[in-house]
Amino acid sequence: MHLNRIFGLFVVLLFAINSSAQNDSLILKNNNVIIGEIKSMNRSVVIIETDYSDSDFKVEWGGIKEIYTEQVFIINVVGGELFTGRIKTTAPEIVSIIGSSENNKIHMDSIVYLDKYGNDFLSNFYASFGLGMNLTKANDFTQFSLNLSAGYLAKKWSLDMYFNSLNSTQDEIDDIKRSDAGLEYRFLLPKNWYLAIAADFLSNTEQAIALRSNTRLGVGYFPIKNNKLYWGIGAGANTNLEKFSNDSPNRQSLEAYIGSEINLFNINDFSLLSNIYVFPSLTEAGRLRIDYMLNTKYDLPLDFYIGLNFSLNYDNRPGEIGKETDYIFGASFGWSW
Secondary structure, eight states, rough: HHHHHHHHHHHHHHHHHHHHTTTTTEETSSOEEEEEEEEEETTTTTEOOOOOOOOOOEEGGGEEEEEEESSSSEEEEETTTTTEEEEEEEEEEEEEEEEOOOOEEEEEEEEEEEEOOOEOOGEEEEEEEEEEEETTTGEEEEEEEEEEEEEEEEEEEEEEEEEEEEEEEEEEEEEEEEEEEEEEEEEEEEEEEEEEEEEEEEEETTTEEEEEEEEEEEEEEEESSSSSEEEEEEOOOOEEEEEEEESOOHHHHHHHHEEHHHHHHHEETTTEEEOOOOEEESTTTTOOEEEEEEEEEEEGGGGEEEEEEEEEEESSOOTHHHSSSEEEEEEEEEOOO
């Protein structure tokens, strides 16, 4: 009898804990109500799990009228300030952050992201991949492209990585091959400052580059950081190691860099990421390199998307038979997580 009571109490407590975890609620601007467990809000999209759906709901932050949570969240607001607490709408467009020591009232548009306190790894991880292909009978033309990206956003740091590849073949014309990849770690500092460590790799036939390896170390600042737009600027130093696909001698140099990045996300299902880096050489007088990238994406149902991509690499002192400029423009169809 005693064991049955203990078991019954355990079941009641387990049900209560589960019910509490499923008691967050969103009231949308069309007056629909979603009740479940909010996992996170990042890049202006709220992910919420419900009992009545096999997959999580994704709700645009701008479509939410009211929000109420029973869970505790880490809340990042415009200006880089962090709060911890539950969230409750107290007036139109105004929420209260109910913490252990004090309550803070803030405008909903000032919230950059929400991270459930003690959240698991996968809820902060995002990834996408896209494919593109062109086939024509004339000249037996074939072109294939692959785009991969992934990232992780934590309370004090972020990690982003990417890989892009293009291969093109055509009768009586040399094959075209291009691949680039990168990895960047950012450690977030107070007042929207951050430290950045990055490694980038490039190979292309147009500039006769077998492999270019860059390692950047610098500091950056977000003049704008909100739930619709990140704009960052940064500067630092870069090491440049180059191997060429012809008889040109290998090169290595030390460079300064100045860069800027803009990330516009989930504006009516449209996203844009663009960055530019300018590398004036410190060890090769007069040499200047520029790397530019633009990726756009339009979201489709079931997490699919269509994208347009543009990349440009400029070097005023390329290898002996390499060209000063190489660029690529492409379209892709993909899936994101």
